[in-house]
Amino acid sequence: MVKDLIKSLAADYKASIIAHRRHLHAHPELSFQEFETVSYVEQELRDIGITDIETKADTGLVAHIQGKNPDKKIIALRGDMDALPIHEQNEVPYKSTKEGIMHACGHDVHTSSLLGTARILFNLREHFEGTVKLIFQPGEELIPGGASLMIKDGALQNPTPAGIIGQHVMPLIPVGQVGFRKGMYMASADELYITVKGKGGHGAIPESLVDPVLIASHLIVALQQVISRNASPKIPSVLSFGRVEALGATNIIPNEVKIQGTFRTLDEAWRAKAHEHMTTIAKGLVEGMGGTVDFEVRKGYPFLKNAEALTSRAEEAAIEYLGHENVLPLDIWMAAEDFSYYTQEIDGCFYRLGTRNEAKGITSGVHTPTFDIDEDALEIGAGLMAWIAVNELKYTK
């Protein structure tokens, strides 16, 4: 049976997938600078025997594996390749060799796992009908998102896939398990850059100044109230400010205060309305207090919706592959992910791969300097994605 073949190939390739992951982990590259990474990926795909490879969006690539009757159905599998500006604190043999750059979101895992999946599927190409499109994308961590650039560069054309599958490491889920959620899953994320301008001077004579620190303090509170009073309680929304910069001193009121934050939600209409509300309130409040304001919303990724039918089939496949007890339901997750751009175009399923192992002390969250995974997850990630793809290709368009 194909499932058993996949399982045994995943076990055979485990060591090489781990070797790929360790190489990529030791040589991380920041978003849109994945030149060495993508050429490493291309080399491995050629070693496998895959020849239909095309560069996309400068540091991404698309490759195809044709089964029998290649036009019957196309399914895309996606891996992201970029690292983060974080200095690794793990003391491991595969520690990042680059100062201040680290694979702290597991994209080394996604890339090496997809290479493993590619090797499995290439070997089994007589066993499925249709075509598997491999998408190795750059720049997931940085607006405008590598996914949007890959789509612009034609990654979802020639041929157009019926659906796309992506996986992401999840350090909250124990290794050996995976998680699925149908429908709304992850949030849109917009960056807010606000500058409150006043008139600075000596802290002892506020009557002749316009104090932007006080105005900014009011503004932060007011904006939180805008969100809490205007968002439907049925739509999750988060507004957080993580940077407030007032470069005065004990006795110096500065000319301006800069505020940076993030706004996340799960509804496109409310998202647009919230931008409008926040801008209006900011202008009214700041000008009412004698200052002026620049309110910039840098729009990030849309929210991520997992297609019902595709996700149900993938979840069923995962249950067959791992057993019922190892397939968990997921809650809504307020982080953003540029996989959502693909799901705006075609059906998508974005699932979570468990990487946690408390016994080995592997518990750190993504985007932390001590993030790591239990590498047993790589065999599961590579094999499961191959099985989901083959399983999906059984279905007609």
Ligand SMILES: [Zn+2]
């Ligand atoms: Zn990340």
Ligand SMILES: [Zn+2]
């Ligand atoms: Zn990520």
